[in-house]
Amino acid sequence: MTISIWRYSHLTLAVSSFVFILLASVTGIILAFQPISEQLQPYKVSNFESITLAETISNLKAEYPEVLDVQVDANQFVLASVITKNGESLQGYINPKTAQILGDKIEVSKFFKWVTNFHRSLFLKSIGRFFVGLCSFLLFLITISGTVLILKRQGALKKFFSKIVNENFNQYWHVVLGRLSLIPILILTITGVYLSLEKFDVLPKNTITHTIDFENLSEIPKRNIQEIPVFKNTKLAQVKSIEFPFSEDVEDYYTISLKDREIVVNQFNGEILSQKQTPLTTVFSNLSLNLHTGKGSILWSLILAIASVNILFFIYSGFAMTLKRRKSKLKNKYKKDACSYVILVGSENGNTVPFANQLQQQLLKAGKTVYCTELNNYTTYSKATHFIIMTSTYGEGEAPTNANTFLERLKTVKQRQEISYSVVGFGSLAYPDFCKFAFDVDAEMQQQFTQELPVFTINDKSVTAFEEWLSLWNTNRKLPISISKEKLAAKPKLNNTLTVVDKTKAEAHPDQTFIINLKPKGNTFTSGDLLAIYPKNDYRERLYSIGKVNKNVQLSVKLHENGLGSGFLETLNKGDHFKARIVKNTAFHFPKKASKVILIANGTGIAPFLGMLDQNTKHTETHLYYGLRQNSSFNLYRAALKEAQNKKQLSKLHLAFSQQSPKTYVQDLLQRDALQIADALKNNAVIMICGSLAMQKDVLAVLNTITTQHLNQPLSAFTKQIKTDCY
Ligand SMILES: Cc1cc2nc3c(=O)[nH]c(=O)nc-3n(C[C@H](O)[C@H](O)[C@H](O)COP(=O)(O)O)c2cc1C
Numbered sequence: 001m002t003i004s005i006w007r008y009s010h011l012t013l014a015v016s017s018f019v020f021i022l023l024a025s026v027t028g029i030i031l032a033f034q035p036i037s038e039q040l041q042p043y044k045v046s047n048f049e050s051i052t053l054a055e056t057i058s059n060l061k062a063e064y065p066e067v068l069d070v071q072v073d074a075n076q077f078v079l080a081s082v083i084t085k086n087g088e089s090l091q092g093y094i095n096p097k098t099a100q101i102l103g104d105k106i107e108v109s110k111f112f113k114w115v116t117n118f119h120r121s122l123f124l125k126s127i128g129r130f131f132v133g134l135c136s137f138l139l140f141l142i143t144i145s146g147t148v149l150i151l152k153r154q155g156a157l158k159k160f161f162s163k164i165v166n167e168n169f170n171q172y173w174h175v176v177l178g179r180l181s182l183i184p185i186l187i188l189t190i191t192g193v194y195l196s197l198e199k200f201d202v203l204p205k206n207t208i209t210h211t212i213d214f215e216n217l218s219e220i221p222k223r224n225i226q227e228i229p230v231f232k233n234t235k236l237a238q239v240k241s242i243e244f245p246f247s248e249d250v251e252d253y254y255t256i257s258l259k260d261r262e263i264v265v266n267q268f269n270g271e272i273l274s275q276k277q278t279p280l281t282t283v284f285s286n287l288s289l290n291l292h293t294g295k296g297s298i299l300w301s302l303i304l305a306i307a308s309v310n311i312l313f314f315i316y317s318g319f320a321m322t323l324k325r326r327k328s329k330l331k332n333k334y335k336k337d338a339c340s341y342v343i344l345v346g347s348e349n350g351n352t353v354p355f356a357n358q359l360q361q362q363l364l365k366a367g368k369t370v371y372c373t374e375l376n377n378y379t380t381y382s383k384a385t386h387f388i389i390m391t392s393t394y395g396e397g398e399a400p401t402n403a404n405t406f407l408e409r410l411k412t413v414k415q416r417q418e419i420s421y422s423v424v425g426f427g428s429l430a431y432p433d434f435c436k437f438a439f440d441v442d443a444e445m446q447q448q449f450t451q452e453l454p455v456f457t458i459n460d461k462s463v464t465a466f467e468e469w470l471s472l473w474n475t476n477r478k479l480p481i482s483i484s485k486e487k488l489a490a491k492p493k494l495n496n497t498l499t500v501v502d503k504t505k506a507e508a509h510p511d512q513t514f515i516i517n518l519k520p521k522g523n524t525f526t527s528g529d530l531l532a533i534y535p536k537n538d539y540r541e542r543l544y545s546i547g548k549v550n551k552n553v554q555l556s557v558k559l560h561e562n563g564l565g566s567g568f569l570e571t572l573n574k575g576d577h578f579k580a581r582i583v584k585n586t587a588f589h590f591p592k593k594a595s596k597v598i599l600i601a602n603g604t605g606i607a608p609f610l611g612m613l614d615q616n617t618k619h620t621e622t623h624l625y626y627g628l629r630q631n632s633s634f635n636l637y638r639a640a641l642k643e644a645q646n647k648k649q650l651s652k653l654h655l656a657f658s659q660q661s662p663k664t665y666v667q668d669l670l671q672r673d674a675l676q677i678a679d680a681l682k683n684n685a686v687i688m689i690c691g692s693l694a695m696q697k698d699v700l701a702v703l704n705t706i707t708t709q710h711l712n713q714p715l716s717a718f719t720k721q722i723k724t725d726c727y
Pocket of ligand 1: 433
């Protein structure tokens with residue numbers, strides 16, 4: 001079944017039962033405190049587990065002239081009904097070690113009785129009971145469909161509990177709490193259904209009847225209670241109730257109900273007269289009651305209370321997510337065959353839709369005819385001249401639900417006219433397959449249409465990045481489109497405060513470059529992750545590649561004229577602090593296992609590599625190809641790289657100077673070392689590239705020549721071994 005059907009079922013079940021579930025959860029939370037308040041009473045004696053039945057019965061018989069019965073409840077409180085020496089009839093909790101009365105039987109308060117009644121039947125008697133039972137069953141189905149949705153989201157059963165990226169409060173906690181309360185909620189619902197079925201007499205009722213051979217009852221050998229084997233060998237903890245013999249007639253006996261069976265014992269010689277297993281329905285019934293109410297365990301009662309609070313949160317967050325999805329509807333002014341621009345959207349949770357809506361509105365304002373639809377609706381567009389595909393990636397590099405049949409449709413639906421296209425990928429660097437679906441779409445589109453711009457990727461809904469794409473696209477299309485950032489920009493989630501440890505001076509460097517070391521809060525980042533800063537405290541974001549050096553965040557920054565990010569960082573002084581966001585960039589971490597690592601950088605692209613070399617304490621063979629303008633540009637990094645070489649954390653350094661004669665670029669050095677590079681790639685080496693996009697393009701072209709010439713394969717055969725982070 002597809003994810004949308006599961007999601008639809010999950011939602012429909014929730015909508016149809018949420019009022020009942022809401023009421024049952026609120027009352028359930030209150031009721032969880034009843035067993036807790038009971039258990040806090042001081043009626044359980046110490047070392048209860050070691051007390052025997054023999055000890056209890058003989059103590060009671062010694063203390064009271066007549067004992068009617070004894071019950072041991074889920075709290076291990078022992079309740080006895082006795083007649084005292086004064087002839088008074090008494091029911092209360094006793095200490096089985098002394099037979100002394102500890103207190104009166106606890107009566108459930110009127111308030112708890114009222115809430116219990118409401119919880120069971122909503123005061124609607126049988127009809128109410130039926131609905132409560134039904135809703136328990138529906139909640140069971142909601143839990144199952146929710147589990148399937150989590151499984152689909154996580155991609156595999158073994159990943160059920162693996163880490164979840166926190167992109168959205170409601171979504172994140174819906175899944176995290178859903179996983180944590182899965183078992184308690186399943187137990188609550190199954191036991192709830194069982195208890196309801198029991199009330200409707202649907203389950204078979206088995207009562208125990210004993211057949212006793214009254215003819216052969218004997219009073220001899222007369223045994224003391226303490227010497228009767230079954231009493232000696234049975235612990236009180238196993239007992240549920242004891243019915244004492246009515247009189248001293250041999251035909252009256254002890255009936256002892258244990259957890260798994262019921263026995264009848266001759267009161268004189270201790271012979272077991274009959275023994276019957278407890279029926280399974282009774283075992284389940286007791287188990288269901290204890291599990292559903294939390295009787296007998298403060299911990300379980302608390303777990304049930306927390307699970308019920310979570311259910312309330314699921315109702316809220318589930319509806320909040322649904323509303324958000326609904327709000328992100330696509331609307332059109334023109335019919336599909338009347339438009340020259342077609343925006344095709346792929347979105348799982350609606351985050352990409354506002355970007356598409358903005359672009360559509362602004363294009364309409366500019367007098368263009370635009371049609372906007374989901375990728376799965378792809379069909380013919382008789383007047384289209386340009387497609388803009390805006391799609392997120394979901395699961396593990398897969399298509400979002402409303403785009404999962406697009407690639408198939410693309411093969412069958414044929415357009416009649418020439419069409420150009422641009423793909424904008426929305427994704428998150430926290431996932432290894434960053435914007436993969438956008439790249440898959442682009443590869444297929446290239447077969448039929450003209451690519452106008454290479455795939456443009458947008459991390460974490462960055463409005464700044466979208467503006468960058470728009471500016472490139474505007475230039476190409478000769479359009480003046482600008483978007484309303486306020487409508488798109490979500491408040492950035494600043495997750496760290498960084499303090500300046502030290503900073504070099506930009507003016508001391510020939511290329512106006514400086515290194516800044518920042519002390520973050522916590523240690524949960526690594527080299528290759530990104531630091532997102534918001535210099536003007538608005539939506540404008542600037543990203544820097546992090547090198548983790550001495551547990552600090554180290555950035556290498558080139559000061560640009562009027563540069564928003566570089567200007568802000570340049571004005572900071574030692575001790576200053578500011579809030580920012582550390583963005584995980586799992587796709588650009590130093591490989592844990594690799595025969596060899598080849599790092600390629602130019603300019604400030606060295607930043608993450610300085611950290612990776614500092615962290616390369618396993619001495620993985622690592623080569624660095626580094627392009628700078630001139631020898632003096634290298635002064636800033638000389639000491640750190642020398643130290644890395646001395647510590648054998650950098651095996652070899654290859655420098656290229658582009659403004660010194662002979663002018664050399666990193667790709668020239670790669671070409672020079674073509675044989676070693678080919679050999680390394682063949683032996684599973686990893687190549688990491690960081691720096692300018694122009695350098696990346698040239699380097700990839702040279703690498704492709706190397707693999708084609710020396711390994712008879714294009715570079716695309718080695719994609720898994722190439723990691724890039726260029727800007
Ligand atoms: C369960 C899940 C899996 C994701 N998998 C990826 C992924 O493999 N690659 C990626 O770049 N982004 C991934 N993302 C991030 C989304 O693509 C990103 O948040 C996007 O902005 C969501 O837009 P949408 O709500 O329109 O689908 C994933 C998000 C979620 C919730």
